[in-house]
Amino acid sequence: MKSGTTSQQVVRREKWRRRLPYLAGAAVIIIVVGWLLYTSIESSTAQYLTVTELLAGGPSERIVRATGTVVGETIIWDEEELVLQFDLSDDGGSISIDYHGARPDLLEDGTEAVVEGHYQGEGRFEAAAILLKCPSKYEEE
Numbered sequence: 001m002k003s004g005t006t007s008q009q010v011v012r013r014e015k016w017r018r019r020l021p022y023l024a025g026a027a028v029i030i031i032v033v034g035w036l037l038y039t040s041i042e043s044s045t046a047q048y049l050t051v052t053e054l055l056a057g058g059p060s061e062r063i064v065r066a067t068g069t070v071v072g073e074t075i076i077w078d079e080e081e082l083v084l085q086f087d088l089s090d091d092g093g094s095i096s097i098d099y100h101g102a103r104p105d106l107l108e109d110g111t112e113a114v115v116e117g118h119y120q121g122e123g124r125f126e127a128a129a130i131l132l133k134c135p136s137k138y139e140e141e
Helices: 007-044 051-057
Strands: 047-050 064-078 083-090 093-100 112-121 124-132
Touching: 047 051, 051 064, 051 083, 051 093, 064 093, 093 112
Parallel strands: 047 064, 093 124
Antiparallel strands: 064 083, 064 112, 083 093, 112 124
């Protein structure tokens, strides 16, 4: 024991030495949980854009949601391959949507739609999900 060090100080140091591994473990757990929360929130959020905003922004690796109106004469449905293609437009332009999956029943000309997926650039959008707004016959008059 150093000169001038009391037994009380030695006891305190020993308590901290015993607590140090637990404190370090708790700090690691807090950091890991925080990192997991941050990455899960970041990856699950998708930005809502209009067709015009999507075209102006260019291709993106992020998942985005684009909203617009379905152009009916562009709908191409392959029942055997479950491939759906159509154009989504707004006042500023249109994009071609490629979707693999079941065709939504309400997909028709003039339907307001939201597509979620990746914008490939050059007017091509690879959709993972299609959401359609209810037709006007369900709205109050």
